[in-house]
Amino acid sequence: MTKPSWAWLLCAALLATWSCGKSEQPSDDASPVADAATEELSEVDQVAEETWAIWEETEDPEVKVGLARDFLARYPDSDHTGDFLESAVYHLTESLDRPEDAYEIVETTLSKVEDPNARLETQMQLAVLHSKAGRLEELSALADSMAEEHSFQFTDHLELMELATEAGAWDLAIEQANDAMAFATPEAFKAQWPEYSDEYAARAGQRRNAYCKAYQGWAEANLGQYEAALASFSSGADDTSYSLLGVDETPLHIYWGKTLLAQGEPEAAMDKLKAEALFGSKDAKETFAESWVSTRGSADGLEEHLWALRQEHAKPLPQFALPNYDGETFESTEHIGDVLLIAAWNPT
């Protein structure tokens, strides 16, 4: 990670299952880093770049936290505030189990930050900490004061929706979903990203709606409002987007399946979950297995059933041809008959 792009920030907001899927921007979009390279770097940008270079060289979370802490002590209020805080918070909570140190860095930084964007990013890291600590009242109060101070975009609501969901702050999740729904239109998307086509904006508006309905439905289910939850899921299902293998990019189908299982409808749960269980997250596979056991009394036959479903839902590999680093072309069609493991990666 050099500097997380917008897409990665969206991913971070959705990271519970890693199935963060498609970003709102087309993948070939230039990252903000490219702009910086064409101009002469300011001192802060230069130090940030050097710090990230050291950051990448080390695996030690303590060193990473130290780098972020030193940078933020020197430049608390810059375009890099959010990225360094995110790194510090992540490593202090996930690797080092020292949330109190994370609170200290975030609160110290917040007291020094004036730039609105850096303030929003800093407050969002405070929200991350409240969410992880299960401080629901603080999380709700912070969300209110953030909304008052800033003019939120869809992704800000989405991030808070996710944090509320992780913390089990169901009322807050519903409130954020309702507020986010105002942005789930082609017009709202175009207002934020005017460079995209009407067609793209129309789909993006729908996908935003699917995210809202997924979190709203899951919060409703957790509040015992099953009818409302099922209505939310079905109204979002037409708007979501599916991968080549039929996996929902949003958590809607996973939450739908979990809700149906909780309501005593394991067969319906398995139907909603099958693509995710076959090709998506471990969470979905576990819920699918739980549903199976609840109807059949044991896991007997589950693996055979999944294997049969897998054959039924498999998709042919799209044909492609690409060069290797020596300029020789690899043709996928020349390798039919072999077992192929296709791994998409990027070096950062």
Added chain:
Amino acid sequence: MELPRLEPLWQKYRDQGFQVIAIDSEHDTERSVEFITENNLTYHLLEDYEGDDNVVASKLEIYGFPTSYLVDREGQILFSHIGFEEGDEVQMEEEIRKLLGP
């Protein structure tokens, strides 16, 4: 990181008609080659095209990294992994063996 974990799998099963194809989606050739060299990767290493011709997003519909597809001898994608955690290679090996057959 997933890629170095795939090298021993390829070495172990290459004689049975198993291929690993890694597609780099980021167009930072220098960095990719450095990574590949450092980790001594020897399977198929491809670089995606930029823009509308790209394979990873446009054809394979992959938007998060790393993501992998496991394809059987008939050309059907039977397994996929989104993300990678240490230890996932154990499950991958089971799936590869299943598709390679006896």
